[in-house]
Amino acid sequence: MVPHKKVRILIVDDELSIRESLRGWLKRGGYQVETAAGGPEALAKNAENRFDIIFVDVKMPEIDGLTLLKKLKETDADAIIVMMTAHGDIRDAVEAMKLGAYDYLLKPFDLEELNLTIEKLVRMQALTMENLILRERVATFTRFENLVSQAPAMVQLFETIVDVAQTDATVLITGETGTGKELVARAIHAQSPRCYAPFIAINCGAFTEQLLESELFGHEKGAFTDAKNTKKGRLEMVNAGTLFLDEVGDISMKMQIDLLRVLETREFSRVGGTATLRSDFRVIAATNQDLQEAIHKKTFRADLYYRLNVVHLQVPPLRERPEDIPLLAQHFLRCYATETNKKIDSIQPEAMEALRRYPWPGNVRELENAIERAVVVGKNRQIQLNDLPFVIPLGGAAEMEKLSLDEMERQHIARVLAIEAGNLSTTARILRINRSTLYAKVKKYGLAP
């Protein structure tokens, strides 16, 4: 007897012999079966514990089968309901199917027909469940993923996210680097009706003008030297979903015009193509620049700014919400301890105090990296102060003022090296010095990479 998940079936029929014979047959099939003699009992049982499949007799006293079908569907739209009747009335059958019944069987059932129907129903039930589970998983994974806060400003931001998600309004998210602007954008998408369509993010600052054009609009074969094949742009791929334009303040003036046109018409052409393509998408943009100042300096178009700034969300920096530091630190600790399979479950009070005092110029991203590093290097059940070397010296502005330039440089290099897990190449890139200079400084200050 190959084991399988127990499917719960409810049989609703006023005839005892029908209920019992179908129950017996289904029980032998390994299903968990309950019976109800009428509509009210069925509704009560289903309200108490939802059934996967419900067999409903059409002709019953008190509540007839079609009314019961309607009531069951009102409370549970996903319920799989099969109508049974001893009278082959085609009108009832049509009505039942219109009301959402899955199938309609004539009593008594043919063995083969019943078996096929049950197999179909079980398959459908499994798919329905899988769909529900996946939807739930997607929602919980992305709803407020890593957006952990108890600060009033952030709580208000969460409320705005929920409200704004239901609309199709363009959103402009501003905030310092590392505050979680993309997470806010993802949260809006996850809670919007577009959540089952793609969320496509593009970092506008990471591409040259030509590359960004090709990335956004796509290109036709032969449009430029390297265009060996036709390529779909992100605007095409994002259809029905959400387009996240990160670092939108870095877009060139020419691209700003092209983007403005797309935002107004939702129409575009591939680079080197002539066909006009349409795409339905929502736009969320983000920047850490002051766009109004950029407009003043004539490096950002005012009309694009107004097009993007329909709803403005400002993500506060971490130093303005110090109450979130312990909460976020614990959250990242849990995440990375699970990921690295390490038994680290708390942070030493002194270490927590150091985290709290540190100004976090890199915001949440920096805190996340710090905790990740501490988990990786940590050897105890608790994260210790010396697992967080770079937060110790920069205790406060007053202490920093007393440091020599050399000492400041030493501490800064040590901090970036720690964040980058000793990787000289990435550290040199961040510090904007070449690798050999960094190596010389590391040697000079006696820092072990």
Place this chain on the structure above:
Amino acid sequence: MAKHPFLGLVALGPVDPAILRKLCATLDRLLLLPVRVLDPKPLPRQSYHITRRQYHAAQLLEFLIDDGETEAFRILGVTAKDLFIPILTFVFGEAQLNGKAAIISLFRPRGDDGGPPASKRVLLGRLVKLSLHELGHTFGLGHCREDGCLMEFSSSLEELDRKNPAFCRYCRIFLNDYFRNQGLLPPLKRYAEIHAPNASTPTAGSSHKRRP
């Protein structure tokens, strides 16, 4: 439970005694229980459905228990009449899940419903499969999804003929567990009780390794 549990075969209404004897001998060989042919019983009139011209299988099961052999560990009714349960047009057999009684019909396996008549060998093969399937239900087995297993549901004679006359690995495990729980099979030795051939004390997995 009786000291020497057995399966009792009861003919309900007229049944060819030769078929009954052969079925008895085959089941006796295949089952872990001895099989005896018990006194035949007349079919109860109240179980006959005039419009459907069939006998109510569930009612016949109750009749077998109420009126049947109380000493038998299991009772298998055999009838030449067509059987039904209210929700289905017909059944080849019926059984009480985890119960004492089961019943099978010769009607359709023999071709009495207008189908091609079955040879004695084919008929016996079908009856053995049906008997073991229904008895499997009385031993607590549900329908199985393993292709070809005796406990797989068959809605037609073609499907019945395609099945193997054997339980799948899973069903055999469940059956053995059932028989062990009933004391019809010796209990499995615990790992710690298995002595290594050349060891003076219990070895692998022995008691000192187990939690107190």
